[in-house]
Amino acid sequence: MLIITGTGRSGTETYARMFSGYHEFRVGYILDKYFLKSEPHGEPFDTLGKRIEVIMDLHQGIDKETFVDASNLYIHFIDALDVLNPFVRFILGVRNGKDFVRSAFSRRWHERETYGMVPPRDDLYFERWKYMTPLQRNAWIWVYRNRKALDNLSKVPASRRLVVRLEDIGDPGALLRLQSFSGIALKESVSRIRYNANAELNLPPKEAWTNEMNVEFGEIAGEMMEYFGYR
Numbered sequence: 119m120l121i122i123t124g125t126g127r128s129g130t131e132t133y134a135r136m137f138s139g140y141h142e143f144r145v146g147y148i149l150d151k152y153f154l155k156s157e158p159h160g161e162p163f164d165t166l167g168k169r170i171e172v173i174m175d176l177h178q179g180i181d182k183e184t185f186v187d188a189s190n191l192y193i194h195f196i197d198a199l200d201v202l203n204p205f206v207r208f209i210l211g212v213r214n215g216k217d218f219v220r221s222a223f224s225r226r227w228h229e230r231e232t233y234g235m236v237p238p239r240d241d242l243y244f245e246r247w248k249y250m251t252p253l254q255r256n257a258w259i260w261v262y263r264n265r266k267a268l269d270n271l272s273k274v275p276a277s278r279r280l281v282v283r284l285e286d287i288g289d290p291g292a293l294l295r296l297q298s299f300s301g302i303a304l305k306e307s308v309s310r311i312r313y314n315a316n317a318e319l320n321l322p323p324k325e326a327w328t329n330e331m332n333v334e335f336g337e338i339a340g341e342m343m344e345y346f347g348y349r
């Protein structure tokens with residue numbers, strides 16, 4: 119089993135096509151049943167048992183050996199997947215936070231009031247949220263989701279986890295790492311295509327951001343950007 123996950127807006131469809139796998143397998147069912155009806159600032163998956171329940175529900179009828187799926191929802195269930203299948207491999211696909219913010223902005227993620235889109239009550243930004251700009255909110259979403267994924271992946275043996283930047287997957291070295299890690303022959307031509315890309319964005323390219331925009335973003339996401347090697 120190979121699971122590709124990330125923040126969303128980070129290339130999951132591209133990875134799914136590269137590995138000839140699913141993209142967001144039964145995601146609508148899981149969102150409606152477990153996410154959209156949850157209290158936005160709460161934690162609906164606060165025990166391992168609950169997380170295992172969701173994955174067992176999601177993966178009914180799959181072949182555990184050959185199943186490949188790319189979905190950002192898996193950041194919440196990495197430990198459950200690991201318990202249910204101790205051979206599962208994980209790829210965390212990351213993307214430059216500023217490009218994520220532009221893409222999320224165009225989809226108005228900063229206006230959504232659902233679990234995973236707003237801070238939990240114990241989060242530093244919970245009290246600040248209503249005063250934050252759209253850029254700041256989307257920067258928070260990028261950091262929050264990456265941090266959750268990294269924290270959960272840290273419990274998985276290093277041999278079964280890989281972090282890959284979307285900007286690097288056209289590089290032969292990165293493709294070789296992906297193929298060696300997964301044991302799956304890749305469709306390399308797919309790596310040069312960006313699926314589900316937005317034709318129009320409401321924020322300028324990151325190279326044209328004002329100093330104020332860079333400061334707003336950097337105060338929230340600067341540390342995570344450095345961690346992933348973005349300058």
